[in-house]
Amino acid sequence: MNNFLSGLLLACAVLPFLSVATEDTKTSVLPLEMFYQGERIEQLRLSPNGKRLVALKNIKEDTLIQLIDLTSGESVYLGRTDNKKFKFAWVRWANDTHLLASFRYGDVRGLGTKTTETRLFSIEAKEGAQLVPMVRAARDGEHQSQFQDDVVKLRFPDDDHFLLGIDREMPGHDSLFQVNVKTGKTTLIQRHRSNVASWLVDRQGQVRASTDYDQKTTESSVRVLRPGQTEWIEAWRWPAFSEQAISILGFGKDPKDLYISANHEGRLAVFKVDLSQADLPRQLILSHPVYDIEGSLIYSAARDEPVGIYFSDESSRSLFWDEEFKAFQAGLDKVLPDTVNYISNLSSDDRTYLVYATNATNPGVYLLGNRDEKSLMHLAETFPGLNEENLVHKEKITYKARDGLTIEGYVSRPKGKTGPGAMVVLPHGGPFSQDSNSFDTFSAYLANKGYIVFQPNFRGSTGYGHQFLTQAVGQYGMAMQDDITDGTAYLIEQKIADPKRICIMGASYGGYAALLGAARTPDLYQCSISFAGVSDLREQRNSYRNYTSYNLAKKQMGKDNDLLEQNSPLNMVEKIKVPVLLLHGTEDRSVPVKQSRMMANELADENKVFTYIEIEDGTHHLDYLPHRKQTFEAIDAFLNKYLPL
Structure with missing residues (x-):
């Protein structure tokens, strides 16, 4: 067995997903463990077809990867860690049948300088499945990458493959590989360059942008490949802590549409850049007079188009510019008026979804919704027993x-x-x-x-x-x-x-x-x-x-x-x-x-x-x-x- 896997206990025990202890917590001062126990459920994610869920479940010292079938109600554990040698950084669906899991370790290469490192594995979403490493061990002359979980695009060019950025040949400079999620077999898509730290692709999987950071000058830069062109151009360059800084948020369905976060009247705002034009004009999409707008884009899975952003002002929330999703969010907020309600995950047809509802007196509740059936079902509390009875605004x-x-x-x-x-x-x-x-x-x-x-x-x-x-x-x-x-x-x-x-x-x-x-x-x-x-x-x-x-x-x-x-x-x-x-x-x-x-x-x-x-x-x-x-x-x-x- 690969030495990175030692300490991982594969499990096949079937436990109910919704079984969480409900303590009598209406006393004035709660036991300490109510606060230090941590989240019982984390990173709940819906499969692309909307039929299954995966989550990280914490039981005392252990964290388990849990798979839940929404049709049968069956639940199995696919993996376990005691969080000593490593912990699960994240788990997500690669397609409807396989999962990708990132493991976070401390200094596995023994270089003397203490580091945090990641390793990437796939696992078939079924009882008794084995872990498959997505990055082979480095050979003579190759660099052993510190971070191996930079998934650039899922389900490309088909459901069995994804794109992975990894600095295999030149430390700090990624090449882009196509990886088979079932076998870990890789195919080189884009070779590293000395002026590129990482690559970004458009929604069609075409390598379309790159970022770089010069550790000597502390300057960052973005290069783009305009549609129909063959020559890369430097779009933006800025020194550390500059007001000219740019964050790439993602591409629109049209490969000429690049969404960025950039300064607007002293605050970060969302812009859409037209890559087809030589001067790269920006269209202001979303801004706020008091707070920065920054976060990750929310995509309509069915339309493959950005519809909003996860935004943090005085309370973190989802902020939409798309009219359909504005109405979608308004409907949720009407049903759940006392919480901030994130549409955290959508099925590939946008009809089944997960909601994460939270506020200062509600540490977090996951709900499963169906837009066709107009249903919303409670799934799990992240901190069972902590609620408005004992928390304060x-x-x-x-x-x-x-x-x-x-x-x-x-x-x-x-x-x-x-x-x-x-x-x-x-x-x-x-x-x-x-x-x-x-x-x-x-x-x-x-x-x-x-x-x-x-x-x-x-x-x-x-x-x-x-x-x-x-x-x-x-x-x-x-x-x-x-x-x-x-x-x-x-x-x-x-x-x-x-x-x-x-x-x-x-x-x-x-x-x-x-x-x-x-x-x-x-x-x-x-x-x-x-x-x-x-x-x-x-x-x-x-x-x-x-x-x-x-x-x-x-x-x-x-x-x-x-x-x-x-x-x-x-x-x-x-x-x-x-x-x-x-x-x-x-x-x-x-x-x-x-x-x-x-x-x-x-x-x-x-x-x-x-x-x-x-x-x-x-x-x-x-x-x-x-x-x-x-x-x-x-x-x-x-x-x-x-x-x-």
Whole structure:
């Protein structure tokens, strides 16, 4: 057996898909496991013919690939992982009879530099089927690709084949292969080029566009092949963090129609580019005056045409420009008025579909719909037992930072509590990310426990336009941190937060912000919790030396070493007055565990009150259930001691 498959247990047990435990959850404070157990069902997908479903199902520490027949109701497990050696990155239908599954590993090539890697397999959708690798092992002189799951197009040129981009011959530069989903046999379609990182094809499968990234200059570029032409042209080129950046979203049914995300009046918008014209004119399809429009296109499977986009403003949702699908979405929203309703998957004739319905008090419910029968059937809850009985809505707030910039944030208030209360400030990671009014486990846990929760979208957060985003470039710990401080002060002024009972907590960049908050504003918070947080900015930037993103990291985090040192919590430990909790996984690929080890040593040298918990084999994303359990229990105990309710 291929060594990548060791640890995978093929299973044929038949279990009901809808069997989920329904706990009595109407008590005021829920057990911790309700939050750290994770989603019970993930990545539910409908087969092209609309007759079967596949999903990832989590049962305690294990994740299983589950196949469900919608006609007979039978369910079988096709594969299992304990999430230690690898986890399932994704699973999807290759056609009506076969599935593709991406496995995510940690450093399987043994190069010395810790990496995350993917491997791609197919499996026939039937009981007892075996995994078939889609990429053979590298031969002498060939490059062993780090990422092997870049599926460029499914079901091409027929149901038994798909297109796969992989850097087999030149690291970082894909060739395009046609792969037989049943056997893994490959045929070269497009050879790599030194100025191409990856290839894109139109809806007919013709190689029509390419992207490239120059790791030395940090410039990106897009080349296109216009219909009826034989010569490739460079359409766009831009430096990192430029307002001229382009994201290719996909092609229309007509090969001349290329959909992109690009700047429009300071915000990202959707355009359709006419590749048949020499000047590549753009037609504005969708824009928003306040928020960026970015995400993945929604296609009508029957028409093979983009009809909308998954869009995230103050609440993530589907946004359509096609009239048929506008009416389709409006009908769903009328039936399900209290949730944001995603049409997440369509059968090949657009008649059978999956809906994912969610909001802050509904972590997510999958429903199966039939447009001809006008039916909508409940399938499964992602977090059974978490609902409006025990979760709270998030209130969007706006406030002015000290320099006058308007900042948005979200406040969760515990049920039945009024007046100033104990608050946890919860800045997001990234920092190029954002919080919304949707469900997330940490804010839900804290609010259920009894804390007010504040989630600020400080400058550098995504979704608010280019100028807002790029104020984070080379500015870690400066005005970004002031935005968090000013938001906390605003909630004190509004008599929402008790000024004597505030803790700051975060993960990754949020963990850095939690440590910096304790050091820079030592009288504002009563405790600080950092999971996988950065303590030394210069060391974190330099940790990318062995990666292709090193020059980008230097531009993003800054080249001024003195400034990086000034804004590193490691160099401010003597100012910290409050108890600190540090948690870090030893197998973190994003923020090395060294960051928390250094901080713990410095806290010890300065005789500060702190707890350091190192999670053996833990990752940056807490992929393994026992690691989530350990983390939640540590946070809970720390808050009980230093921010009691």
